[in-house]
Amino acid sequence: LIALLLLFASSYGQLNAQPSWAPTTAPSVWDRYDDTYFLNADTGWAVTLYDSGYYSHVVSQYASVIKTTDGGRHWQTMLDSGKQGGLYIAFLDAENGFIGLLEPYVIGQDSFVMSQTHDGGATWLPATNIPGPKNAGICGMRVINDSTLYAVGRYSGPPGFYKTTDRGNTWSYKNMSPYATGLVDAFFFSADTGFICGIKCDTFRYFPYGHGTIVMTTDGGNTWQVKAITSRNTEWCWKMSFPSRNIGYASIESGRTTSLDSQFCLKTID
Secondary structure (H helix, E strand, C coil), X not given: CHHHHHHHHHHHHHHCCCCCCXXXXXXXXXXXXXXXXXXXXXXXXXXXXXXXXXXXXXCCEEEEEEEECCCXXXXXXXXXXXXXXXXXXXXXXXXXXXXXXXXXXXXXXXCCCEEEECCCCCCCEECCXXXXXXXXXXXXXXXXXXXXXEEEECCCCCCEEEEECCCCCCCEXXXXXXXXXXXXXXXECCCCCEEEXXXXXXXXXXXXXXXXXXXXXXXXXCCCEEEEECCCCCEEEEEEECCCCCCEEEEEEECCCCHHHHCCEEEECC
């Protein structure tokens, strides 16, 4: 009986344990941490976007990268400079990683859209072999395996789908303007099947005056089909997540000022 009571007490405690959060030793940043990527429970990276010109339109952006090898308890600064802000970070393995770069207020003057590292983030260099327009940017990336990575961007256009299958040695680019005006995120179940999301504008083709849109491919990005487009104007899809193969969500960001008008997300059950 005592053993049963102890087992019940232990099970009850586990079932009623409340999730909790605790601060880490990650350094404070002026703007925000935009993304994290973890290879396992211990090793991961975070990237920040500092943008002093967000409201003044006077660009002064830089990306910083920090790294942990003990599950976030301690962090080491790997990068703290650069001309462009980092919005997304992804690693193929412990040594090879990429930062998607963004420079939204200098349209037409972006020097490159991605940085890469081959030593776990200790040093970063521009990825100069990325095809596509130069006034571009990367908002979302998805690691498929240790050789393949997909990327999309940017939220304010031009909309492009980037793909490498050889660890970043070569890239392909697809103009996605028939399906979207700007792209933000990507979610793939496999190398063939996945989704990208962003915004699709009507006659006035200027972000953010458009509708949230989700586009799907089943052949690795060769062909695409629009699967969802919102009826409300002045909004765009931001991030996607699929807790299961059939159930998925896409958050919506809105340019409208009324709070009740902006509290939406998209959901699929099939």
